[in-house]
Ligand code: ARG
């Protein structure tokens with residue numbers, strides 16, 4: 001089509017303006033279709049006339065033909081819900097453009113041109129929270145992955161790198177603070193009460209890293225001196241009353257900057273580093289160059305409002321976004337199929353950072369718990385995808401636990417195989433080789449291969465194959481020789497029926513039964529479908545501690561005698577393996593019970609073994625309390641259901657609760673004593689005090705199950721005497737699940753205390769939605785009508801409905817009411833915020849792994865959603881994959 005001869009403007013063709021709002025036919029995008037963009041855009045200038053209702057955006061793009069791409073006579077710019085008011089080429093208004101679907105196509109004849117486009121947007125009606133939007137009277141942006149195209153027409157893809165100059169002007173009372181990427185180079189006032197600022201970011205970046213903030217904000221300011229002696233001004237911007245809650249985030253930021261210098265040799269590269277907290281945000285946070293934008297949840301903390309878990313999450317997310325400055329910004333992604341290149345690697349970096357800042361074993365256990373209860377189910381369901389997917393319809397749906405958490409595990413395996421030092425050589429080479437580029441996962445693997453000196457030929461399968469590998473283990477004793485016979489298989493996943501064996505690094509230790517010691521940890525790599533490994537000089541079959549530190553993200557099938565698990569749970573010197581033995585003990589017991597293959601005698605034996613291991617943990621004076629608390633956590637219902645081909649989630653829940661109640665009764669005295677020991681000390685954030693708070697929470701959980709009246713009194717007393725949110729929350733969690741008079745009283749007290757504090761009220765919603773109370777469904781229905789509930793704020797929606805979808809006994813009510821409620825939520829939310837709506841589909845998508853009665857009800861709800869008119873691309877994709 002020769003578009004130069006088909007001029008059209010929005011006025012001339014009214015249908016064109018409508019085209020943007022028509023439901024799009026979601027198109028499948030393939031990784032194999034990648035082509036470089038035909039034009040380079042070295043410099044971009046943006047001018048914003050800011051206002052909540054009508055912001056005018058003028059962009060000026062310097063375009064040149066890309067010598068490394070197939071030439072095109074047309075410049076194709078993405079748009080989403082916008083129309084061009086004016087297009088200029090080299091300073092002249094032109095008509096040689098068309099709007100086709102959402103794309104602006106501009107004919108260009110020469111080698112280089114200046115293209116200018118003017119658009120107008122309404123931030124206050126932007127409920128999707130993508131692009132430029134209003135939140136509590138301030139303006140902010142979210143551009144990853146494809147939000148920039150909602151601001152202006154642009155090649156909105158990560159491989160187009162430009163330097164940005166931004167000028168903005170707006171009311172100086174409404175928007176006293178004006179921020180963008182990079183450095184502020186000029187600012188001033190106009191006569192009419194408006195003011196302006198100019199920002200310049202010297203580092204070429206893709207459009208998804210663009211950010212702008214305008215609002216009435218105050219900052220905590222600080223400084224950091226980098227390893228080469230450069231001074232960096234740090235600022236964390238929040239709303240007036242929130243300043244005191246930013247200390248922890250600031251301290252975390254400085255620790256992260258220092259750590260990245262030491263652990264990865266990465267130094268910050270601008271004079272300024274700004275962080276802004278906003279309360280309406282789709283995700284956790286965003287690594288925009290020099291101007292990170294955060295969900296308030298991951299910035300604001302003080303003991304009265306934030307739990308120990310919140311403090312940890314803030315440190316982790318602050319680290320994560322900061323680390324993106326190198327793994328994501330200096331080296332970005334060629335296309336969105338490479339998302340794990342930056343996310344998997346950055347998650348690994350934030351995990352290692354948190355490990356170094358606190359208790360490494362506890363952090364490792366927590367990370368594995370997340371992996372197993374979120375990523376494993378994803379990997380065994382209809383939405384399973386490799387960490388480098390081959391296709392998508394809506395990229396927002398691929399910000400998944402697989403890309404993030406499994407992506408991190410895959411890189412961690414390389415680190416385990418190379419060892420820390422050689423791995424560092426690999427990452428140094430990667431940063432060196434690809435600085436300033438839009439790279440691929442393959443570039444990363446090649447750099448690790450070359451820098452660390454590993455052969456990763458077969459290992460690359462981890463990038464292309466989905467599914468959690470299953471390893472079976474058989475141990476054989478032949479005289480003094482011990483043989484481990486291992487098999488591996490990767491289960492079929494959508495679009496991938498046949499899988500090849502992958503390299504699986506397994507850290508192991510063999511405990512001598514006599515000495516109860518092992519001869520040192522070894523690393524073996526299983527890379528065939530079946531393989532045997534020999535260990536000599538063991539008089540009797542040793543007790544094998546396998547996959548220590550969770551060296552591979554796999555599931556293991558293995559018959560270990562109960563006594564051996566009890567031994568490992570009490571004695572393994574690898575804390576993760578110790579936790580794992582405890583989990584195995586409980587999982588094997590509960591799974592046998594659920595399969596109905598447990599005689600009364602077996603049940604009694606199983607419980608006794610668990611009790612023995614439990615008591616050892618409760619009594620072990622060498623254990624620190626944080627770790628003790630960790631070891632007492634029972635495997636999650638989601639992880640348990642992964643062990644069964646199909647399951648009844650309510651039955652899992654009941655079996656798990658039954659064990660909890662039994663342990664609560666059996667160890668009532670110990671738990672009471674523990675609670676007593678843990679109570680009374682002054683609040684502190686040190687590990688010992690945090691450990692005590694964790695123990696109090698665990699004690700209440702078991703006692704609430706075993707001795708509810710006693711637990712109710714203890715919890716109410718804990719609530720009323722608490723001087724911090726951690727203790728208040730754990731008391732409230734215990735009470736919310738009980739049918740006792742103290743329940744209402746403490747819930748009301750909490751609400752009154754925190755009314756108006758959004759993050760604390762989110763907790764109030766989610767504690768009730770996730771509670772063990774038999775009437776949780778009714779509570780959730782009532783909460784949905786509460787004046788504080790709104791579908792417009794993602795944190796609030798998640799606090800009610802995500803918590804509810806994770807509540808097995810309520811969400812999986814046999815009559816399907818829970819499924820109906822989530823489907824209703826999706827349908828109501830989809831027109832407001834499709835990205836967030838689509839995140840509620842996966843819980844319903846689990847139907848194939850659920851018993852037939854419930855599965856039919858879940859499917860029916862998915863079909864009801866699929867039948868709705870005007871479904872977003874986000875929800876459409878998730879629902880159709882889930883039904884498929
Ligand atoms: N890159 C951000 C992070 O990992 C997440 C942004 C996700 N945005 C989205 N629209 N899905 O910190």
Ligand code: ZN
Nearest residue numbers: 320324343346
């Ligand atoms: Zn990230």
